Amino acid sequence: xxxxxxxxxxxxxxxxxxxxxxxxxxxxxxxxxxxxxxxxxxxxxxxxxxxxxxxxxxxxxxxxxxxxxxxxxxxxxxxxxxxxxxxxxxxxxxxxxxxxxxxxxxxxxxxxxxxxxxxxxxxxxxxxxxxxxxxxxxxxxxxxxxxxxxxxxxxxxxxxxxxxxxxxxxxxxxxxxxxxxxxxxxxxxxxxxxxxxxxxxxxxxxxxxxxxxxxxxxxxxxxxxxxxxxxxxxxxxxxxxxxxxxxxxxxxxxxxxxxxxxxxxxxxxxxxxxxxxxxxxxxxxxxxxxxxxxxxxxxxxxxxxxxxxxxxxxxxxxxxxxxxxxxxxxxxxxxxxxxxx
Amino acid sequence: xxxxxxxxxxxxxxxxxxxxxxxxxxxxxxxxxxxxxxxxxxxxxxxxxxxxxxxxxxxxxxxxxxxxxxxxxxxxxxxxxxxxxxxxxxxxxxxxxxxxxxxxxxxxxxxxxxxxxxxxxxxxxxxxxxxxxxxxxxxxxxxxxxxxxxxxxxxxxxxxxxxxxxxxxxxxxxxxxxxxxxxxxxxxxxxxxxxxxxxxxxxxxxxxxxxxxxxxxxxxxxxxxxxxxxxxxxxxxxxxxxxxxxxxxxxxxxxxx
Amino acid sequence: xxxxxxxxxxxxxxxxxxxxxxxxxxxxxxxxxxxxxxxxxxxxxxxxxxxxxxxxxxxxxxxxxxxxxxxxxxxxxxxxxxxxxxxxxxxxxxxxxxxxxxxxxxxxxxxxxxxxxxxxxxxxxxxxxxxxxxxxxxxxxxxxxxxxxxxxxxxxxxxxxxxxxxxxxxxxxxxxxxxxxxxxxxxxxxxxxxxxxxxxxxxxxxxxxxxxxxxxxxxxxxxxxxxxxxxxxxxxxxxxxxxxxxxxxxxxxxxxxxxxxxxxxxxxxxxxxxxxxxxxxxxxxxxxxxxxxxxxxxxxxx
Numbered sequence: 001x002x003x004x005x006x007x008x009x010x011x012x013x014x015x016x017x018x019x020x021x022x023x024x025x026x027x028x029x030x031x032x033x034x035x036x037x038x039x040x041x042x043x044x045x046x047x048x049x050x051x052x053x054x055x056x057x058x059x060x061x062x063x064x065x066x067x068x069x070x071x072x073x074x075x076x077x078x079x080x081x082x083x084x085x086x087x088x089x090x091x092x093x094x095x096x097x098x099x100x101x102x103x104x105x106x107x108x109x110x111x112x113x114x115x116x117x118x119x120x121x122x123x124x125x126x127x128x129x130x131x132x133x134x135x136x137x138x139x140x141x142x143x144x145x146x147x148x149x150x151x152x153x154x155x156x157x158x159x160x161x162x163x164x165x166x167x168x169x170x171x172x173x174x175x176x177x178x179x180x181x182x183x184x185x186x187x188x189x190x191x192x193x194x195x196x197x198x199x200x201x202x203x204x205x206x207x208x209x210x211x212x213x214x215x216x217x218x219x220x221x222x223x224x225x226x227x228x229x230x231x232x233x234x235x236x237x238x239x240x241x242x243x244x245x246x247x248x249x250x251x252x253x254x255x256x257x258x259x260x261x262x263x264x265x266x267x268x269x270x271x272x273x274x275x276x277x278x279x280x281x282x283x284x285x286x287x288x289x290x291x292x293x294x295x296x297x298x299x300x301x302x303x304x305x306x307x308x309x310x311x312x313x314x315x316x317x318x319x320x321x322x323x324x325x326x327x328x329x330x331x332x333x334x335x336x337x338x339x340x341x
Numbered sequence: 342x343x344x345x346x347x348x349x350x351x352x353x354x355x356x357x358x359x360x361x362x363x364x365x366x367x368x369x370x371x372x373x374x375x376x377x378x379x380x381x382x383x384x385x386x387x388x389x390x391x392x393x394x395x396x397x398x399x400x401x402x403x404x405x406x407x408x409x410x411x412x413x414x415x416x417x418x419x420x421x422x423x424x425x426x427x428x429x430x431x432x433x434x435x436x437x438x439x440x441x442x443x444x445x446x447x448x449x450x451x452x453x454x455x456x457x458x459x460x461x462x463x464x465x466x467x468x469x470x471x472x473x474x475x476x477x478x479x480x481x482x483x484x485x486x487x488x489x490x491x492x493x494x495x496x497x498x499x500x501x502x503x504x505x506x507x508x509x510x511x512x513x514x515x516x517x518x519x520x521x522x523x524x525x526x527x528x529x530x531x532x533x534x535x536x537x538x539x540x541x542x543x544x545x546x547x548x549x550x551x552x553x554x555x556x557x558x559x560x561x562x563x564x565x566x567x568x569x570x571x572x573x574x575x576x577x578x579x580x581x582x583x584x585x586x587x588x589x590x591x592x593x594x595x596x597x598x
Numbered sequence: 599x600x601x602x603x604x605x606x607x608x609x610x611x612x613x614x615x616x617x618x619x620x621x622x623x624x625x626x627x628x629x630x631x632x633x634x635x636x637x638x639x640x641x642x643x644x645x646x647x648x649x650x651x652x653x654x655x656x657x658x659x660x661x662x663x664x665x666x667x668x669x670x671x672x673x674x675x676x677x678x679x680x681x682x683x684x685x686x687x688x689x690x691x692x693x694x695x696x697x698x699x700x701x702x703x704x705x706x707x708x709x710x711x712x713x714x715x716x717x718x719x720x721x722x723x724x725x726x727x728x729x730x731x732x733x734x735x736x737x738x739x740x741x742x743x744x745x746x747x748x749x750x751x752x753x754x755x756x757x758x759x760x761x762x763x764x765x766x767x768x769x770x771x772x773x774x775x776x777x778x779x780x781x782x783x784x785x786x787x788x789x790x791x792x793x794x795x796x797x798x799x800x801x802x803x804x805x806x807x808x809x810x811x812x813x814x815x816x817x818x819x820x821x822x823x824x825x826x827x828x829x830x831x832x833x834x835x836x837x838x839x840x841x842x843x844x845x846x847x848x849x850x851x852x853x854x855x856x857x858x859x860x861x862x863x864x865x866x867x868x869x870x871x872x873x874x875x876x877x878x879x880x881x882x883x884x885x886x887x888x889x890x891x892x893x894x895x896x897x898x899x900x
Contacts, residue, residue, distance in 0.1 A: 127633065195455065201438075209425070211414050319434065323698075324700070
């Protein structure tokens with residue numbers, strides 16, 4: 001995929017300024033009305049998609065914004081889900097109240113795990129995150145503290161309820177997840193364009209220069225993990241309430257790989273990239289269900305092929321696109337689809 | 342008033358003594374040049390001042406407060422900004438974004454402020470832009486503000502590094518070979534710029550090999566050789582110093598200023 | 599006391615396996631600064647290649663002398679896995695050498711996923727039974743500990759290979775070339791070393807060793823599964839880090855040490871937690887002593 005498609009899209013955008021708004025508005029209306037004309041099955045697929053999208057967005061903070069390799073993200077997802085499951089089934093605390101609780105617990109866990117290792121160089125940090133992910137999964141499997149239910153996990157989690165209104169249908173869940181997606185997307189953009197986002201970008205470019213310019217590199221790297229972890233933890237709450245049964249097998253290394261691929265293959269650092277990545281990693285396999293067995297095989301091959309031909313991902317953010325452009329690519333044209341950075 | 346005080350600073354790497362018992366001071370408003378052959382320990386000294394290395398012994402004081410043991414970003418926040426010998430810009434960012442990076446340590450919008458776009462955060466963003474513009478105009482780079490740092494001409498890149506360092510609002514600006522690779526016109530502009538910076542009240546400490554620049558612009562010069570200070574004084578004093586001539590300026594050759 | 603000796607023997611055996619696999623990681627890291635995620639899968643591939651040779655091709659019935667049959671099996675397995683290793687380097691890593699670290703890591707992950715699933719689709723998800731009896735089930739009691747002929751074979755083969763590799767790296771010209779490339783590609787090239795060829799060689803040796811290790815594991819436990827690469831891979835990587843990544847004697851030391859520590863720890867904790875040990879050691883090493891016992895720096899110096 002060379003940049004021609006991108007530059008044509010660019011020109012289209014520029015010559016028809018109203019087009020962007022019109023498309024966004026149309027998409028918004030479609031999204032709002034979706035459950036009304038879609039079947040229950042497809043609504044649940046949409047919910048599944050939404051949850052993965054949220055996980056991708058949360059990982060994007062760590063990988064896309066701060067530029068850190070995190071291959072154990074499923075662990076944060078698990079901590080949030082299990083926190084909700086445990087507190088709900090043992091103390092009867094309503095699920096929605098547990099959203100901030102899960103977020104906070106996961107943030108603390110993320111900080112505890114990350115702070116000692118944050119100074120590690122890229123690929124080593126990567127390996128350690130895999131290790132952390134595995135340790136968490138093994139702990140859950142071993143029924144640590146007698147709370148996590150071992151391989152069978154925890155069942156009987158309540159559905160969330162809002163002011164007495166119980167959310168249990170797929171279509172109702174849809175709006176809850178949609179709300180979250182919107183909030184997370186807005187939050188992502190705001191972070192990206194803030195002083196914090198700039199600090200992350202500088203750290204990605206040259207962390208020694210960033211430190212010399214007064215940016216507390218350790219703090220911001222850790223912050224990305226804490227924020228990304230907190231969001232993933234809250235997604236865990238949504239997931240627990242949606243599926244009502246959780247077990248360690250939903251939080252293994254391959255889940256982390258899927259999330260990682262959503263970000264890297266879709267386009268690190270850019271929200272549209274993450275959406276596209278989720279489509280590729282989640283929606284396509286769902287559509288081609290007959291070929292389910294070959295799914296992972298295709299993923300593996302796709303990862304290699306993508307890295308060779310388009311290492312920056314499908315729709316990377318501006319700086320990711322520039323940093324990873326293949327040496328032969330035309331450097332004049334801004335990266336495809338003018339994603340903000 | 343002494344702004345920077347280096348006292349008996351020593352740094353060894355494995356078996357090599359890079360910096361040995363170096364002591365000198367820099368007064369507020371001065372321009373001090375640091376010269377010496379390659380490997381004399383100049384950049385190491387800069388790395389010690391800016392916190393990238395930890396001295397084995399000795400003290401480094403900025404306005405009376407110790408810098409040793411602080412991390413580099415803390416030292417920058419205290420008021421020491423630097424440029425690098427090999428340029429270290431944020432290559433894939435624009436000129437403006439590079440300058441704005443410097444303002445980071447002078448601002449403090451946090452997660453909440455950024456997520457909620459509080460008025461204080463928005464005002465701060467405007468300020469960051471204004472300060473960046475100021476220094477980019479000073480270094481004649483404002484017109485190129487949207488260009489990628491990587492795509493700039495070499496001379497512009499050097500100036501951008503200085504603009505970025507200035508954006509941190511330093512008390513002391515530490516320049517590592519700012520004239521390296523510049524032609525005569527650019528060098529003259531650089532000297533003008535450093536002079537202007539001093540007029541703004543910023544103290545300057547620079548490493549330079551270009552003797553024309555150093556001798557002309559420095560109020561005082563410190564000479565290092567093999568990690569130790571061998572001379573200190575005005576340009577005239579240093580030029581006439583035998584030890585310096587032996588070690589660095591070279592035997593009979595007299596530099597024409 | 600006998601229990602301790604038993605654990606030590608077990609630990610040494612498993613440790614020598616880890617050492618063999620760790621070498622692959624450390625050598626590739628040394629010359630490419632790449633963590634070859636796919637290496638564990640080559641280990642697993644070795645087990646499956648040997649399995650296929652014996653079961654599908656009936657190697658043991660084709661060759662009457664059982665000892666020769668075993669040797670042929672080993673050699674063929676080494677060869678096949680080496681081919682896979684070289685192919686991996688050519689297809690998935692070489693195009694990315696100039697592009698950067700992250701794409702190479704992602705590509706390595708992709709290869710790992712691909713090989714694992716290719717094997718799963720071909721052989722199924724169930725554990726396969728590796729035929730018994732190739733190595734006679736003899737056993738002895740030594741100092742109160744029980745040791746089988748298979749274990750002796752594993753120890754013997756492993757240590758022989760480790761010694762041979764050590765000699766090769768330290769004493770031959772090519773070995774020196776490998777060490778030179780590990781220090782600096784460009785200078786090595788300027789000295790006339792064919793960097794691409796040497797890197798290809800590294801991808802022959804590493805996978806060959808790893809594949810042999812995989813085959814021996816399958817023979818020892820009489821079973822193999824497409825997930826064994828993942829299990830052993832991460833542990834062997836820990837061993838490489840423990841000894842100091844990029845450091846070949848370090849990988850050997852790290853492997854054996856890890857095997858022994860694991861064996862001793864296993865006697866004190868539930869089986870499930872055992873696997874967490876190596877991850878804990880990994881994290882501990884990287885936070886406390888990133889250099890490893892003998893090796894290089896992995897933390898950023900600021």
